[in-house]
Amino acid sequence: MHEWALIRAIIAEVEEAVKRGYELEEIVVYLGELQNVDRGVVETYLGEALPQIAPGARVRYETEPARFRCRVCGREWGLDAVELDEATREAIHFVPEAVYSFVRCPFCGSRDYEITSGRGVRLALAVKRSEETAG
Amino acid sequence: MGSIDPRLAGARLMLSRVKAVVPVMSAKGGVGKTLVAVLTALHAARMGRRVGLLDLDVTSPSAHIALGVDPRRLQPEERDGVVPPEVAGVRFMTVAFYTWDKPTPLRGHAVDDAIREVLAVTNWGELDLLVVDTPPGLRDEALDTLEYLPGPRVLAVATPSRLARVGVERLLAILEEQGVDRYLVENMATGPGSLEELAERYKARYLGRIRYDPGVEDALGSPEKLLATEMARDTEQIARKLLEQLGL
Numbered sequence A: 001m002h003e004w005a006l007i008r009a010i011i012a013e014v015e016e017a018v019k020r021g022y023e024l025e026e027i028v029v030y031l032g033e034l035q036n037v038d039r040g041v042v043e044t045y046l047g048e049a050l051p052q053i054a055p056g057a058r059v060r061y062e063t064e065p066a067r068f069r070c071r072v073c074g075r076e077w078g079l080d081a082v083e084l085d086e087a088t089r090e091a092i093h094f095v096p097e098a099v100y101s102f103v104r105c106p107f108c109g110s111r112d113y114e115i116t117s118g119r120g121v122r123l124a125l126a127v128k129r130s131e132e133t134a135g
Numbered sequence B: 001m002g003s004i005d006p007r008l009a010g011a012r013l014m015l016s017r018v019k020a021v022v023p024v025m026s027a028k029g030g031v032g033k034t035l036v037a038v039l040t041a042l043h044a045a046r047m048g049r050r051v052g053l054l055d056l057d058v059t060s061p062s063a064h065i066a067l068g069v070d071p072r073r074l075q076p077e078e079r080d081g082v083v084p085p086e087v088a089g090v091r092f093m094t095v096a097f098y099t100w101d102k103p104t105p106l107r108g109h110a111v112d113d114a115i116r117e118v119l120a121v122t123n124w125g126e127l128d129l130l131v132v133d134t135p136p137g138l139r140d141e142a143l144d145t146l147e148y149l150p151g152p153r154v155l156a157v158a159t160p161s162r163l164a165r166v167g168v169e170r171l172l173a174i175l176e177e178q179g180v181d182r183y184l185v186e187n188m189a190t191g192p193g194s195l196e197e198l199a200e201r202y203k204a205r206y207l208g209r210i211r212y213d214p215g216v217e218d219a220l221g222s223p224e225k226l227l228a229t230e231m232a233r234d235t236e237q238i239a240r241k242l243l244e245q246l247g248l
Helices: A002-019 A039-053 A086-094 A096-102 B007-014 B033-046 B063-067 B108-121 B140-148 B162-177 B196-201 B223-227 B230-246
Strands: A024-032 A058-064 A067-070 A076-078 A113-117 A121-127 B018-025 B051-055 B090-094 B127-133 B153-158 B181-189 B205-211
Touching: A002 A024, A002 A039, A002 A121, A002 B007, A002 B108, A024 A039, A039 A058, A086 A096, A096 B108, B007 B108, B018 B033, B018 B140, B018 B230, B033 B051, B033 B063, B033 B090, B033 B127, B033 B153, B033 B223, B033 B230, B051 B063, B063 B090, B108 B140, B153 B162, B162 B181, B162 B196, B181 B230, B196 B205, B205 B230, B223 B230
Parallel strands: A024 A058, B018 B127, B018 B153, B051 B090, B051 B127, B153 B181, B181 B205
Antiparallel strands: A024 A121, A067 A076, A067 A113
């Protein structure tokens, strides 16, 4: 499944940090609403893998709401302001930038806008105190 | 606590079983880069190699048009990421599978995000050769491509036009500065080869010339018809030399 590719990428990144000698205190996985990954799948796989790679590290998951800002009219909006059918949601799930093919600013109709938050999956790592922050 | 993008680590994993990655690049648009990429991939597959073709021109993908792929009908299969469908013996991936040929105006960071996402989710499996059709020019997207692809060996495409010549000279100079392996192909040639001396100056391997073939336009949309063109005949020699250079 597609989520698996992103899970493997997160595992590889955490492994790399541990290999570089960082002692991780907390791993935060941000899940962007726009990409709409299956949170249950992500939590299940990472819940098994991360304690083995970074023992003792807290793992948190945060869903970030998708927000957009129009470069033409300056208005901001969220996903609830636009209607997306199943096929379109699926396309955006794989490549969130596909949103520019399907969604226009609900206020002025422009396609010139930016995704200000909640795009896709990202990661934040906190290391134990007295050490440098990784990332 | 800063934020980390795990996708490049993911991309490295996805490309870890690909023996050679060849981005096809040009400093200018309109030199036939896409067709050179498509034909090189088709020939290499016909020569028995396991080949992938990735269209990384995320704002204006066009390789699927050359291959006759309708992105709404043919879709990658979800398996540990997305597995590119096979088209004429070539595993083919394009962002058009998700944008359906609609306009996709992307700026700055969105271009980079789309490129990273495609690289992170595409499960290539084992390949001998991955040919990458890149966006033209020397802007962020072309330079990012060089950075994200492991051990890129660039196939630079130029025409004999003086404008294209100046452009490819800049491209070759940058590749030389970055220590990237490079090959040069002369496309739409009407006379004898004229870029050999340029290749020599920038220590690029000159792989040959492809004669101008007006018939190629009518062959767009069908791999079989494309392979029957004059352009394909010339590209076959180039693909053969490229495989030899890559040790494949």
